[in-house]
Amino acid sequence: MLNQTAHASRPMRIAVAGATGRVGNTLIDRLGMDSVDVVALTRQSATAQFAPDVTVATVDFDRPATLADALVGIDKVFVAHGTSARQVANEIALIDAAVAAGVRHIVKLSVMGPATQLNPFAWHMQIEAHLARQPVASTALRPTTFADVLKRAGAPVAAGNWAGAAGDGAVNFVDTRDIAEAARIALLEDVPDRSQRAYHLSGPRNWTMQQVAEELSRLLGRRVVYNDRSPTEHRGALLASGQPPLVVDLLLGLDRLFRESALAETTATFEKLTGKPPRSLSEWLRENITLFQ
Numbered sequence: 001m002l003n004q005t006a007h008a009s010r011p012m013r014i015a016v017a018g019a020t021g022r023v024g025n026t027l028i029d030r031l032g033m034d035s036v037d038v039v040a041l042t043r044q045s046a047t048a049q050f051a052p053d054v055t056v057a058t059v060d061f062d063r064p065a066t067l068a069d070a071l072v073g074i075d076k077v078f079v080a081h082g083t084s085a086r087q088v089a090n091e092i093a094l095i096d097a098a099v100a101a102g103v104r105h106i107v108k109l110s111v112m113g114p115a116t117q118l119n120p121f122a123w124h125m126q127i128e129a130h131l132a133r134q135p136v137a138s139t140a141l142r143p144t145t146f147a148d149v150l151k152r153a154g155a156p157v158a159a160g161n162w163a164g165a166a167g168d169g170a171v172n173f174v175d176t177r178d179i180a181e182a183a184r185i186a187l188l189e190d191v192p193d194r195s196q197r198a199y200h201l202s203g204p205r206n207w208t209m210q211q212v213a214e215e216l217s218r219l220l221g222r223r224v225v226y227n228d229r230s231p232t233e234h235r236g237a238l239l240a241s242g243q244p245p246l247v248v249d250l251l252l253g254l255d256r257l258f259r260e261s262a263l264a265e266t267t268a269t270f271e272k273l274t275g276k277p278p279r280s281l282s283e284w285l286r287e288n289i290t291l292f293q
Helices: 022-031 064-070 087-101 121-132 147-159 176-188 209-220 231-240 245-259 269-274 281-287
Strands: 005-007 013-017 037-042 055-058 076-079 105-109 137-143 170-174 196-201 206-208
Touching: 013 022, 022 037, 022 176, 055 064, 064 087, 076 087, 076 176, 087 105, 087 121, 105 121, 105 176, 121 137, 137 176, 147 170, 147 281, 170 176, 170 245, 176 196, 176 269, 196 269, 206 209, 209 281, 231 245
Parallel strands: 013 037, 013 076, 037 055, 076 105, 105 137, 137 196
Antiparallel strands: 170 206
16 A cells, blocks of 8 residues: 555655666656655765756765764665765665664565675675564565666667677666656655565566667668677776776676576566556667667
8 A cells, every 4th residue: 555644744755765766766756646745865966867856955974963963863775876886885874874763664675686796696695694683563665677778789880889798688677767757756755664575677588689679770771790709708808998997897787697598587576566567678778778789
């Protein structure tokens, strides 16, 4: 059951971390249709990009008092953070500040996938384990790979030199708008104290990179080829292109899980939550086709 009130005297107050990110920003828009108060937590001043009724709180993870101040009176928190070396420390700091402020329910954007030492998956496992130990209701959203990861392929596809180390493995791509819609429902759910839930979110089917190339070929009207490299070859190419070593490690780790079809699972969770099917990768590609031209 969805609930939009915290007490009889006031609407629920929801803080959204990662408010300028792909999921967080869309989530704030979706919550704007509900009778809740929304606080956008951001590490930079970004008032202009939100609706006038959204409160913006600028937080600095090097200044814990800014987290405490931003969470005063908050009932629920959406925890998201861009992939970075500080992700674990910053998300744990936000979780701890939320618990200290008396937040009743934390919804964390995590990832689907196996137990692994590969980042960012291992980072999310560490954060989820910390959250599970806290005296607060929690929901972990575990999506498969964001369709947006294919934006990195835009320029290589356009130039005719798209390559990677995914082999013929399959991966399920999920639209970030669907993740935001699932996050809205998770935040509005009336959950018991200290309950722990997890929602595994996916698109409608999985794809190999060769199948993605075939779909791009159909949409572009010209042949697109995915050139498979060995991990060693791909590492060298990424480093030669100027990518930082951390980014190279993240991309190679993702390709490894693609190659092993570790992110190929298709679930019915989104449709059960929302009553509608998830958006397809074909739809996402059509909407973003100019990136590949």
